[in-house]
Amino acid sequence: MEVFILALTVFLLAAFIGFEVITKVPPTLHTPLMSGANAISGISIVGAIIAAGAQQTTLAAALGVAALILATVNVVGGFLVTHRMLSMFRSRKR
Amino acid sequence: MPEGVVNGAYLVAATLFILGLRGLATVRGARRGNVLSSLGMLVAIVVTLLDHKIIGFELVAVGLGVGAALGAVLALRVHMTAMPQLVAAFNGFGGGASALVAGSAIASGTVMTAATELQTAAAGAISGLVGALTFAGSAVAWGKLQEVLRWQPGNSSVQHGINAVLAAGTLALFALVIVDVSLQWPFWALVAAAAILGLRLTLPIGGADMPVVIALLNSASGLAAAATGFVLSNNVLIIGGALVGASGFILTTLMSRAMNRSVLSVLFGTLGPSEGGPGDEIYEGRIKRTSPEETALLLRDARSVMIVPGYGMAVAQAQHAVRDLTAELERRGVDVKYAIHPVAGRMPGHMNVLLAEADVPYEQLFDLEQLVGTFAQTDVALVIGANDVVNPLAREDPTSPIYGMPILDVDKARTVVVIKRSLSPGFAGIPNTLFAAPNTAMLFGDGEDVMRDLIGELKATG
Numbered sequence: 222m223e224v225f226i227l228a229l230t231v232f233l234l235a236a237f238i239g240f241e242v243i244t245k246v247p248p249t250l251h252t253p254l255m256s257g258a259n260a261i262s263g264i265s266i267v268g269a270i271i272a273a274g275a276q277q278t279t280l281a282a283a284l285g286v287a288a289l290i291l292a293t294v295n296v297v298g299g300f301l302v303t304h305r306m307l308s309m310f311r312s313r314k315r
Numbered sequence: 316m317p318e319g320v321v322n323g324a325y326l327v328a329a330t331l332f333i334l335g336l337r338g339l340a341t342v343r344g345a346r347r348g349n350v351l352s353s354l355g356m357l358v359a360i361v362v363t364l365l366d367h368k369i370i371g372f373e374l375v376a377v378g379l380g381v382g383a384a385l386g387a388v389l390a391l392r393v394h395m396t397a398m399p400q401l402v403a404a405f406n407g408f409g410g411g412a413s414a415l416v417a418g419s420a421i422a423s424g425t426v427m428t429a430a431t432e433l434q435t436a437a438a439g440a441i442s443g444l445v446g447a448l449t450f451a452g453s454a455v456a457w458g459k460l461q462e463v464l465r466w467q468p469g470n471s472s473v474q475h476g477i478n479a480v481l482a483a484g485t486l487a488l489f490a491l492v493i494v495d496v497s498l499q500w501p502f503w504a505l506v507a508a509a510a511i512l513g514l515r516l517t518l519p520i521g522g523a524d525m526p527v528v529i530a531l532l533n534s535a536s537g538l539a540a541a542a543t544g545f546v547l548s549n550n551v552l553i554i555g556g557a558l559v560g561a562s563g564f565i566l567t568t569l570m571s572r573a574m575n576r577s578v579l580s581v582l583f584g585t586l587g588p589s590e591g592g593p594g595d596e597i598y599e600g601r602i603k604r605t606s607p608e609e610t611a612l613l614l615r616d617a618r619s620v621m622i623v624p625g626y627g628m629a630v631a632q633a634q635h636a637v638r639d640l641t642a643e644l645e646r647r648g649v650d651v652k653y654a655i656h657p658v659a660g661r662m663p664g665h666m667n668v669l670l671a672e673a674d675v676p677y678e679q680l681f682d683l684e685q686l687v688g689t690f691a692q693t694d695v696a697l698v699i700g701a702n703d704v705v706n707p708l709a710r711e712d713p714t715s716p717i718y719g720m721p722i723l724d725v726d727k728a729r730t731v732v733v734i735k736r737s738l739s740p741g742f743a744g745i746p747n748t749l750f751a752a753p754n755t756a757m758l759f760g761d762g763e764d765v766m767r768d769l770i771g772e773l774k775a776t777g
Binding site for chain 2: 232235244255263267271293298306311
């Protein structure tokens with residue numbers, strides 16, 4: 222129970238930080254925000270690496286590899302496409 | 316590697332995520348922010364690889380290699396108009412990955428046994444439920460945005476009934492997972508039921524509502540990741556997931572407000588195009604046509620011009636021509652701004668990206684809040700491919716389906732020129748009183764052709 226309450230505390234605090242930080246993002250950047258946040262949600266890649274590499278059972282490893290492919294597409298694709306978009310935003314003074 | 320070092324590194328990663336998102340507060344800091352976030356991800360990945368839990372690296376290398384190649388190809392080849400589909404697909408991948416990780420933890424049996432604490436089992440069930448729902452819903456959203464999926468079943472009360480039964484069944488399976496997680500089969504049945512529910516909930520939703528749906532799925536993919544973090548007692552998953560969940564939630568609220576729809580009415584609503592008719596009684600005898608010659612003279616004599624783009628402009632690929640017109644006007648000393656409604660594109664901020672791609676400097680892009688009161692000081696408003704978001708009925712007619720929707724007050728400009736192919740209605744299916752207003756003139760034609768004509772006429776006037 223104690224571990225759970227600690228985890229819940231971390232979750233709630235992070236959600237509040239998220240609200241504070243993200244309300245300051247201007248509408249101009251909402252698409253890069255979404256694709257960038259999307260890449261962050263690929264953090265389950267950490268769990269996928271463990272699942273694929275810990276070699277517990279064949280099924281667990283197979284599920285882990287599938288998860289790892291999906292998560293890696295999400296992470297690599299998400300950050301790259303965000304970078305591509307942000308590179309297009311140009312200032313008048315240049 | 317000692318546990319403390321691993322957890323310390325995860326804390327560094329989580330901090331970099333927060334700093335990265337904070338960087339998006341300004342256009343200047345945004346690129347650096349994205350680099351910080353990706354560095355955070357790199358730290359998390361590297362430290363996980365060095366962790367003692369990894370015994371075999373072959374499968375890990377395969378997964379990382381295949382995923383990275385696929386992700387890079389998708390990210391580098393996508394057209395900016397197709398960005399909503401790509402984000403929808405990525406949302407689905409994230410949700411799917413979280414569900415599979417939870418499934419793997421349950422299948423391995425070491426993390427989850429009958430003795431596992433209730434909360435951990437519940438977290439696993441949430442991860443499977445939300446992840447599968449996100450995966451299936453995102454697949455539908457992708458199909459609709461890519462226009463490979465045109466099927467849109469009705470949202471009748473019978474369908475609602477079936478969904479209610481399905482939801483009840485899903486909840487029952489959820490309870491079963493918590494009761495004895497070592498059984499395993501209830502988890503996979505839950506995943507299957509959630510996937511079917513995800514399909515059935517998103518299929519009846521029309522293309523116009525997709526900005527809300529993508530934002531909602533974005534939030535869900537974050538929550539799935541956070542739930543997986545609860546299963547693995549891993550803080551970086553919990554923090555990363557919570558941040559994304561918050562971000563998606565905010566964007567969902569903003570989008571549904573901008574569209575005058577509640578999230579519930581998007582998901583369960585029956586509001587399709589309403590029977591507004593072609594609007595003959597509004598348009599009859601009140602429509603003034605104008606020509607590129609006349610419009611060019613109008614623009615030449617203007618001091619301030621507001622360009623109001625809608626998704627129609629992007630469909631016509633007219634943004635580069637619009638930018639050229641802007642350059643020509645600025646050369647003549649005309650002040651040009653762009654007015655961007657939140658739902659001008661197919662996802663939050665989409666229009667801004669499309670204009671940025673066409674080399675329009677971001678200082679020229681203004682959002683709803685920044686534009687309050689500015690139209691009254693605008694000489695000419697050029698509406699290109701926008702419709703519902705400039706309809707004064709949203710302000711004036713309480714019986715209108717779009718009443719209350721925040722609109723751009725284009726009608727307050729001294730002169731309005733609407734560039735459009737015909738008088739056909741927008742997504743809301745209702746006539747637009749702006750087109751019949753005394754200070755409005757219609758310039759019928761293809762967006763890009765009209766832009767080129769205008770530039771030619773302007774140059775001809777010297």
